[in-house]
Amino acid sequence: MDYKAAMRDIHKGNIQPIYVCYGTEKYRMDEFVQYLTQKLIDEEHRDFALSKYDLGEVPIDTVIDEAQTLPFLVPRKLIIVRDPSLFIAGGKESAKIEHRVENLIAYLNSPAEYSVIVFIAQGEKLDERKKVVKAVKEKGALISFMPLSAEELLQWVAKQAEQHACSLAPGVAELLVNYAGTHLQTLSAEINKLSLYVGQGGMIDQETVKSLVVRNTEQNIFALIEEIANLRVDRALSIMYDLLKQREEPIKILALIARQFRIMLQVKELTRQSYSQQQIASQVGLHPYVVKLAGEQARKFEGERLASILSSIAELDYEMKTGKKEKVLGLELFLLRLAV
Template sequence: MNYQQLLTKIEKNEIAPVYLFYGEEKFLFQEVLEALKNKIVTSGCSDFNYDVLDGSEVPVARIVEAANTLPVLAERRLVVVKEAEMFRSRSAEKSGSKDEEKMLLDYLSRPLPSTCLVFTVEGKVDARKRLYRAVQEKGEVVNFPLLKGKALSAWVKKRVEQRGKRIEFPALQYLVAAVGENLFLLENEIEKICTFLGDKDIITLSDITDLISKTEEGNIFRLVDAIGERKTEKAVLLMREMLNWGEPPLKILFMIARQFRLMLQVKGLLEKGFSEKQIARELQLHPYVAQKCLQQSRNFSRANLEEALRRMLELDIAVKTGQGDPVYLMEIALLSLNFPPGSHARNV
């Protein structure tokens, strides 16, 4: 079961007595937990019918006690156990954990129907453990992996539609490529864009580029875009703007080096006969980013890209060792990347 299927079940009031949520996508954790809370915990009774416990600190006896508590003036109560370490590998090494495991297994074999008990683990769990199998038997185990590719695009599209708007595909691709895969940041940008556009129903690429360029992520995206398109003067101006706004020089340097590294990798895969889709899959890039890197890589020879990476390494050392003003050093480095079209770096 994925998170979307789970949300549908919760909406239909098909709620299991016990859940195990694990994975890396914190935003979806919070979204599902909020949906459960809204469905189970009635207003005015949260003090009695909603418990949040830290599984890394509280004893299992306290968890079982909370789970066995009857709801007050309601049909159910919600108990959330965060950082449920007992579901990770090697947790049995903890002193006394065998007895605690048995206590929890006893509860899970006959969970209280009026309690919804939720265990959450950020990261991996051990599916071989008896606790895992017990939850699986009596309730639901749901993985929350980081959303990527089509799943991420579908998530963005749905969040836009929930606000009564539609987003054109090029706009969606640019938004994800510029902001990245962090759902918290994407949610903020979607909210900002939809609010700014007011009654306008369709979000276009120009809408996204106008608004995203005003964000930190958008500026970095435009900077590496300008470098990849050999627009050196524009890149220098963008870099100055970002530095004036307090962006750390080393962060900007990292993004520039990453862009040249990606272009070099793309060029290598192209030479091996990889298609655009295969390159995106091989390098785990969003399709829009892969497309841009492919286009940009054609503006540089392999020697250009290798020389650019060498100069970025030299710049990194110079900035970290205080060999000059970081702004000056970075400007000189960017200007030095303006290789003549068709040239090889060794001739520059």
């Protein structure tokens, strides 16, 4: 089931006895759990109608016993369960805890009407071979929380601003993601800060983002390479000097530059093989928006040029680590050569 469809069903009062939330977007999982909690349990009853368990610490039988115990003074209770192993492919089971999964399957066939169980399983894939996964597909609801596409991420940013009664000037959503990265928790915090600054009904413009949002090291490296790709060496060097002032190690800066060029080469090659943006993101383990930006940068370089740059980085890394070349000077010369 898709996240939005599950939210619509809950809004209509169609509540499933068991939900399995899986994927890598923990922020949206937390949003879903919060929404379900608000719909099921009044705030004053949450101390005794809301339970939380971790299957790394307790057996599944404890959760089932809780679900089968009548709620106290409320018509329904909610049980949140962190699951590191039951549903996810490659999940690590605790050697100390024995989970009798057959009891959970039996419970699924006859769930308590007064209990709702939500499993939080962080991981990219469900283990489709497991009987419990098949059972939940038939009797409960599996909800995927994978990274938003590049377009969906920008829409999400705009919607978050709307919820704070603010609007975004053209290009601000892209700029904010370029500055703050793709983590929803971070973006949400930045949007909240920007909204407080411009006030209710205000517009967040590019200058406001540049003034209030601090780029992390990885975002600075991305910006540095963008400047190089556009032959703006002075700006690229300025970003590098800023990083050095922040006490970033030259070898770390070089490693992050290498990572970005490696991503660009991978994206370029997979694009050549007709992979979609989403497929590339899954293949290289990156957010789709990062893949989109890397693809845009990669178009400014030939594949052979990217491979040659990576080879030069490897050589410089060796020289810096063995003391054959002074680190800051090595970085400066490398960036100057890139723009030639």
